Amino acid sequence: MTTPAERLQTPEGRSRLIKHFEQSSIEKHNDAWNDLWETGSSNMWDRGKPSPALIDLLEQREDILSPIAANGQRKKILVPGCGKGYDVVMLALHGFDAVGLEISSKGVSTAEEYAHKELQTPQAYNFGPAWANKFGRGSVSFIQGDFFQSDCTKGEKFDLIYDYTFLCALHPEMRAQWASRMADLLFSGGLLVCLEFPLFKELSHPGPPWPLQGVHSDLLAEGGDGILYPPKPPQQAGTGSFERKWYIKPERSYESGQGADMLSIYARK
Ligand SMILES: C[S@@+](CC[C@H](N)C(=O)[O-])C[C@H]1O[C@@H](n2cnc3c(N)ncnc32)[C@H](O)[C@@H]1O
Numbered sequence: 001m002t003t004p005a006e007r008l009q010t011p012e013g014r015s016r017l018i019k020h021f022e023q024s025s026i027e028k029h030n031d032a033w034n035d036l037w038e039t040g041s042s043n044m045w046d047r048g049k050p051s052p053a054l055i056d057l058l059e060q061r062e063d064i065l066s067p068i069a070a071n072g073q074r075k076k077i078l079v080p081g082c083g084k085g086y087d088v089v090m091l092a093l094h095g096f097d098a099v100g101l102e103i104s105s106k107g108v109s110t111a112e113e114y115a116h117k118e119l120q121t122p123q124a125y126n127f128g129p130a131w132a133n134k135f136g137r138g139s140v141s142f143i144q145g146d147f148f149q150s151d152c153t154k155g156e157k158f159d160l161i162y163d164y165t166f167l168c169a170l171h172p173e174m175r176a177q178w179a180s181r182m183a184d185l186l187f188s189g190g191l192l193v194c195l196e197f198p199l200f201k202e203l204s205h206p207g208p209p210w211p212l213q214g215v216h217s218d219l220l221a222e223g224g225d226g227i228l229y230p231p232k233p234p235q236q237a238g239t240g241s242f243e244r245k246w247y248i249k250p251e252r253s254y255e256s257g258q259g260a261d262m263l264s265i266y267a268r269k
Contacts, residue, residue: 016041016044017044017045017207017208017209018206018207018208020032020035020036021171021207021208022206026171026173026174029170029171030103030146033103033104033107033169034103034104034105034106036104037104037106037107037110038104038106042083042084042107042110045083045165045169045208045209046083046084047086047254047256048086049086049123049125050086050087050089050090050125050126051086051087051090051164051195051253051254052128052250052252052253052254053195053250053252053253053254053261053263054087054090054091054162054164054193054195054263055090055094055126055127055128056128056130056250056251056252057193057248057250057263058091058094059094059127059128059129059130059131059132060128060130064191064245064246064265065160065191065193066135067094067095067096067135067138068095068135069159074095074096074097074138074139075096075097075159075160076096076097076098076099076156076158076159076160077091077096077097077098077099077158077159077160077161077162078099078100078101078153078158078160078161078162078185079091079098079099079100079101079161079162079163080101080147080161080163080166081101081102081103081147081163081165081166081169082100082101082102082107082111082142083102083107083111083165084107084110084111084114085100085110085111085112085114085115085140085142086114087162087164088100088111088115088140088142089114089115089118089119089122089126089140090126091138091162092119092137092138092139092140093119093122093126093127093137094135094138095134095135095136095137095138096138096160097138097139098138098139098140098141099141099142099143099153099156099158100140100141100142100143101142101143101145101147101152101153102142102143102144102145103144103145103146103147104144105144107144108142108143108144111142112142115140115142119137119140128252147166147178147181148174148177148181150184153185157184157185157186157187157190158185158186158187158190159186159187159190159191160186160190160191160192160193161182161185161186161190161191161192161193162193162194162195163182163192163193163194163195164194164195164197165197165209166178167194167210167212167215167216168197168198168207168208168209168210168211168212169207169208169209169210170208170210171210172210172226172227173227175215175219175225175226175227176219176225176226178219178226179219179220179226179240179241179242180241182220182242183241183242183268186268187268188268188269189267189268190267190268191245191265191266191267191268192220192242192265192266192267192268193263193264193265194216194263194264194265194266195250195253195257195261195262195263196212196216196261196262196263196264197209197212197253197254197256197257197260197261198211198212198256198257198260199211199212199213199257199260199261199262200257200260201213203228203229204229211229213228214228215228216264216266217244217264219240220240220241220242220244220266221238221240221242221243221244221266222234222236222237222238222239222240223236223238223239223240223241224240241268241269242266242267242268242269243266243267243269244264244265244266245265245266245267246263246264246265247262247263247264247265248262248263248264248265249262249263250262250263
C-alpha cells in the first residue's frame with residue numbers, strides 16, 4: 001500500500017505538471033492552464049467526484065455551514081479554480097447558490113456540461129451517510145475569468161468561498177494576492193473554507209501542487225506572504241484579514257490526501 005506522498009512522487013504523478021509550469025513565466029500561467037484544458041490533460045488533477053470531506057462538513061456541521069442565512073435567503077458560495085465543477089454541483093444540491101470560477105473556457109464548458117447532466121440525475125457520490133434533504137436545491141452557475149482580476153465576478157461578493165487545490169496550483173509568489181482577493185470577495189463575517197492539500201509534501205519541493213504546510217494560517221491569520229521556504233522569522237501574530245475559527249481533521253477525504261488533509265475555516269474580519 002503506497003502513501004499519498006509516495007504516489008505523488010511516481011514519475012508520472014509528480015513531474016508532468018511541474019515540468020509544464022517550469023517552462024513558462026508566472027505571467028503566462030493562465031495560458032499554461034488553458035493549454036492543459038485544451039489538450040485534454042485535466043485528468044492530472046481531476047479527482048472524479050466532489051470532496052467527501054466537504055460533504056461531511058455540510059451534512060454534520062450545520063452549525064458551521066448552513067446554506068440558509070438569518071434572513072431566510074440562500075447563501076452564495078464561490079469555488080475559484082473549480083475545474084469540472086464537482087463541488088459546485090454538490091454545494092447546490094446541499095442548498096447553496098453556487099458559482100464556479102475558471103480561467104479556461106474549455107474548463108467552463110466542461111463544467112456546464114457536467115452540471116447539466118448531474119443535476120438531472122445526481123450520483124450517490126454527492127451525498128454522505130448523514131444526508132437529509134432539508135434545504136432543497138440552490139442554483140449553479142459558472143464564470144469564465146481570472147480570479148486575480150478585480151472585476152472577475154462583476155463586483156459580486158460572497159457569503160462563503162471554498163478552496164481545494166486552487167492555492168496549491170498557484171506559484172508561491174501569487175499567494176499574498178490570493179489572500180487579498182479572498183478578502184475582497186467575501187462579505188465581512190463571510191467564511192473561507194479550505195481543504196488543505198498537500199500537507200505531506202516537504203516545503204522545499206516544487207509544484208504544482210505546491211506544498212502548503214503552515215501556509216494558510218501564515219497568509220490568512222498572520223498576514224504573511226505565505227512563502228515559508230526558505231524559512232524566515234515568524235510574522236507578528238494576528239495581523240491578517242482573517243481569523244481561523246475551526247481546524248478539523250476530516251474522517252474522509254480524497255485518497256490522495258486521506259489521513260493528511262485538514263479542513264480550515266477562516267472568518268473574514
Ligand atoms: C489543480 S486544478 C483544481 C481544479 C478543481 N479545484 C478540482 O479539484 O478538480 C486548478 C484549476 O484552477 C484553474 N485556474 C488556474 N488559475 C486560475 C485563475 N487565475 N483564475 C481562475 N481559475 C484558475 C485551472 O484552470 C484549473 O482548473
